[in-house]
Amino acid sequence: MLSVEQLEQFKRDGFLVVEGFASLEEVAALKQRGEELVEAWDPEAISVFSTRNQTSKTDNYFLDSASDVGFFFEEKALDEGGKLVKPKNRAINKIGHALHDLDPVFRRWSRSSHVADVMQSLGFQRPVPVQSMLIFKQPYVGGEVVPHQDSSFLCTSPLSCVGIWLALEDATQTNGCMWTLPGSHLDGVHRRFVRAPDGTVSFEGDMPEFEEAAFVPLEAKAGSLVLLHGANVHTSKENNSPVSRHAYTMHFVESAPGYTYATDNWLQRRAEVPFEPLYDISGSSSTPETPPAFAQPPHRCRQAVTAQS
Numbered sequence: 001m002l003s004v005e006q007l008e009q010f011k012r013d014g015f016l017v018v019e020g021f022a023s024l025e026e027v028a029a030l031k032q033r034g035e036e037l038v039e040a041w042d043p044e045a046i047s048v049f050s051t052r053n054q055t056s057k058t059d060n061y062f063l064d065s066a067s068d069v070g071f072f073f074e075e076k077a078l079d080e081g082g083k084l085v086k087p088k089n090r091a092i093n094k095i096g097h098a099l100h101d102l103d104p105v106f107r108r109w110s111r112s113s114h115v116a117d118v119m120q121s122l123g124f125q126r127p128v129p130v131q132s133m134l135i136f137k138q139p140y141v142g143g144e145v146v147p148h149q150d151s152s153f154l155c156t157s158p159l160s161c162v163g164i165w166l167a168l169e170d171a172t173q174t175n176g177c178m179w180t181l182p183g184s185h186l187d188g189v190h191r192r193f194v195r196a197p198d199g200t201v202s203f204e205g206d207m208p209e210f211e212e213a214a215f216v217p218l219e220a221k222a223g224s225l226v227l228l229h230g231a232n233v234h235t236s237k238e239n240n241s242p243v244s245r246h247a248y249t250m251h252f253v254e255s256a257p258g259y260t261y262a263t264d265n266w267l268q269r270r271a272e273v274p275f276e277p278l279y280d281i282s283g284s285s286s287t288p289e290t291p292p293a294f295a296q297p298p299h300r301c302r303q304a305v306t307a308q309s
C-alpha cells in the first residue's frame with residue numbers, strides 16, 4: 001500500500017515514482033513475453049504509431065486494437081513505401097491495447113495483488129484497466145511522445161484516469177525517459193481526443209505552450225513504477241542512443257456508481273471483449289469523506305456519456 005507521504009506527494013505533484021515496485025524476476029518475465037509476442041508476429045499489416053499524425057485519418061487497425069493485441073511500428077523504421085528497414089524486433093514502437101486482458105502473462109501481472117493495492121490506496125472502488133501498452137523505445141528509431149494528458153484520451157465523468165507505468169529496463173535521459181510537469185494536473189484537462197460515429201478521430205481543444213525548462217526527468221530503474229494522474233502533463237523524447245527503453249503501462253478509470261465512460265472516447269471495446277474491473281468494493285462502503293487521490297479538476301467531457309463496463 002502507498003504511505004500517507006506518497007499519497008500526499010501524488011496529490012501535490014500529479015506523479016509518484018515507486019522504486020523497486022516489481023521484482024527483477026517479474027520484470028524479466030514481462031520483458032521475455034513481450035519479445036515472444038514480437039517474434040510470433042507476422043508484420044504484414046503495418047500500422048505506424050505517431051502521436052503527431054494520429055489526428056485525422058480513420059485507422060481501423062488502431063481502433064480495433066482497443067479489443068485486441070495490436071502491433072505498431074516506428075515511423076523511422078519504415079521507408080517511403082512503408083517497408084520495414086529494420087528487423088521487426090527493432091522496428092516496433094508498441095503493442096496495445098488489450099494486452100492486460102488477452103495475454104495470460106500480462107494479465108497475471110496486471111491483476112496481481114500489488115497492482116490492486118496501489119489502486120485501492122489511491123481510493124478506487126471499482127477500477128477498470130481500460131488499456132495497456134508495451135512500449136519499446138527502440139535504439140535510434142524510438143520516437144518522441146509529445147506532451148499530453150492521459151485524461152484527454154480516456155474521459156470519464158467525473159474524470160478519474162490514472163496511469164501506472166512500469167520500467168522493464170532502466171529509463172534514463174539518454175534513452176528517452178519520460179519528463180513531467182509537476183503540478184500540471186491542477187490546471188484542468190486541456191483537450192480531448194474524440195471519435196466520431198464514422199470512426200474518425202480528432203482532437204478538440206488545444207494544448208497550451210509549455211516551457212521546456214519546467215519539465216523534470218522521470219528516470220526509473222527497471223522494476224520502478226511511475227504513477228501518473230490523468231491530468232498530469234508528460235512527454236518523452238526520441239531515443240537516439242544504442243540502448244532500448246522497454247516499459248509496460250496501464251491506464252485505469254473508476255467505474256463505481258456515479259462514474260460514466262464517455263461514448264466518444266477513441267477506446268471502445270467490442271461486446272465480446274468487455275471491460276473487467278480489477279476488483280469491486282463499491283457496494284461495501286459509503287461515500288468516502290475525503291476525495292480520492294485520483295479526483296480530477298473540472299473538465300470538458302461534455303458529450304453524453306453512458307456507463308460501459
Ligand SMILES: O=C(O)CCC(=O)C(=O)O
Nearest residue numbers: 135145150163165236249
Ligand atoms: O513511455 C512513454 O514514453 C510514454 C508513456 C505514457 O505516456 C503513459 O504511460 O501514459
Ligand SMILES: [Fe+2]
Nearest residue numbers: 148149150234
Ligand atoms: Fe501518457
